[in-house]
Amino acid sequence: MTDPFDLPEPRDLWRYFLALSRIPRPSGREEAAARWVAEEARALGCEVERDGVGNVLVRKPAAPGRADRPGVALQAHLDMVCEKNGGTVHDFDRDPIRVVRDGDAIRAVGTTLGADDGIGVAAAMAVLASRELRHGPLEALFTVDEETGLTGASALRPGWLRARYLLNLDSEEEGELTIGCAGGLDTVATRRLALSAPPPGARALRVEVTGLRGGHSGTDIGAGRGNSLRVLAQLLDAVLARLPVRLAALEGGAKRNAIPREASAVLLVSPADEPRLATLVAAEEAAGRAALGAFDPGLAIRLHPAAAEAVLSPEDARALVGLLLAAPTGIEAMSPDIPGLVQTSTNMGVASTRGGVAEVTFLTRSSVEPSRAALAARVAAVARLAGFEPRHDAGYPGWKPEPGASLVGLVDGVHRATFGRPMVVKAIHAGLECGLIGEKHPGLEMVSLGPTVLDAHTPDERVGVASVAAFARLLGAVLEAA
Numbered sequence: 001m002t003d004p005f006d007l008p009e010p011r012d013l014w015r016y017f018l019a020l021s022r023i024p025r026p027s028g029r030e031e032a033a034a035r036w037v038a039e040e041a042r043a044l045g046c047e048v049e050r051d052g053v054g055n056v057l058v059r060k061p062a063a064p065g066r067a068d069r070p071g072v073a074l075q076a077h078l079d080m081v082c083e084k085n086g087g088t089v090h091d092f093d094r095d096p097i098r099v100v101r102d103g104d105a106i107r108a109v110g111t112t113l114g115a116d117d118g119i120g121v122a123a124a125m126a127v128l129a130s131r132e133l134r135h136g137p138l139e140a141l142f143t144v145d146e147e148t149g150l151t152g153a154s155a156l157r158p159g160w161l162r163a164r165y166l167l168n169l170d171s172e173e174e175g176e177l178t179i180g181c182a183g184g185l186d187t188v189a190t191r192r193l194a195l196s197a198p199p200p201g202a203r204a205l206r207v208e209v210t211g212l213r214g215g216h217s218g219t220d221i222g223a224g225r226g227n228s229l230r231v232l233a234q235l236l237d238a239v240l241a242r243l244p245v246r247l248a249a250l251e252g253g254a255k256r257n258a259i260p261r262e263a264s265a266v267l268l269v270s271p272a273d274e275p276r277l278a279t280l281v282a283a284e285e286a287a288g289r290a291a292l293g294a295f296d297p298g299l300a301i302r303l304h305p306a307a308a309e310a311v312l313s314p315e316d317a318r319a320l321v322g323l324l325l326a327a328p329t330g331i332e333a334m335s336p337d338i339p340g341l342v343q344t345s346t347n348m349g350v351a352s353t354r355g356g357v358a359e360v361t362f363l364t365r366s367s368v369e370p371s372r373a374a375l376a377a378r379v380a381a382v383a384r385l386a387g388f389e390p391r392h393d394a395g396y397p398g399w400k401p402e403p404g405a406s407l408v409g410l411v412d413g414v415h416r417a418t419f420g421r422p423m424v425v426k427a428i429h430a431g432l433e434c435g436l437i438g439e440k441h442p443g444l445e446m447v448s449l450g451p452t453v454l455d456a457h458t459p460d461e462r463v464g465v466a467s468v469a470a471f472a473r474l475l476g477a478v479l480e481a482a
């Protein structure tokens, strides 16, 4: 491990990356980084514009003789995910990231590196600084707050970019070309609960569903994993139909954008019914394990002593369990364009009965806008049938893959000519800034590319020197060919 290390090739890119790493840039607090980008670009003789939320747009004229070429915009986000190891002392609002070289890998000491998307920012800066590249009219768009809400891209002014092509520099697998993403829409369904005192003589027991793998509600939704809320609902449906138990509370899932791994419910049971409850729990655990198999082998359902101060009415309990049982969750449709890509899905992510209100949250995704709206409407319809009131947020748009678009052929052709092999063309079932940028620039062709970044969003984040060099070589060749 060397610190500081000699700059690898391409030296301009790494010089910009190290300079950027000295500037704190957590999501929502990118002002210093935005100012740095703007000042560097002005010093290079480029035209710089800022918008109200802090995005920076840089324009650089074409190289001599290239003014008639189609305009290309490079795009990267300025913010970074701030995660550190337990023992690391680091203030992300003040301290520079300590970047070190470890063989081929560049990483940080105890913190995220910010290669996501600092390498994209540095690559764009190196292109702005280059006097050798024979590119056409060039723009570089640096956005704020990608990681926590895509708010920089959402606030973009329609038509701000003049380019015909946009290269998003935020992908994390060298040799892959991303050409589509999913839009998202949150739905929160609520129902006010009628609570009453627990029946006398009943014992409170907590039934807990644990051991599921969970995962990202978009990219892992097709992996066949169990949803703890659905597993719990199946059990409660059987219990409420067979035993005179009362539901006192229900809780499950941590984030709307994660497949829920755990869920629990507090039941009030007469001591005489406890053995039958235990039998139903064991049967549901066996059924769940048989259904999930190797997709999610760790499922466990257990009963523990608990306490309860109030119980839901039987109607409220049936409504909540019915919604959790009947609402769509998981894959709705696969893509006809990209083999293996989930096109439309929803994730029943969080449920609770806190504060006298039952609340269930869904995140619906699709790369096809009308399909997303249709599935979200179905989620809302099931919620209404269960006596809940569903509310949708504004959502963000997807980016429909067009494998035959001319920019896809251009970048793939340059990759073949440069490295002797085609790119892996793919789309992701999660949000990217391209969805929002495309919505504001109809007709703009976009692709996303980048070097291989490993363990992004964790303190193990690292990027390979060789991979960055290959990425920079591809980027330069694409700009000369466009």
Ligand SMILES: [Zn+2]
Pocket (backbone or CB within 6 Å): 077, 116, 117, 146, 170
């Ligand atoms: Zn990123």
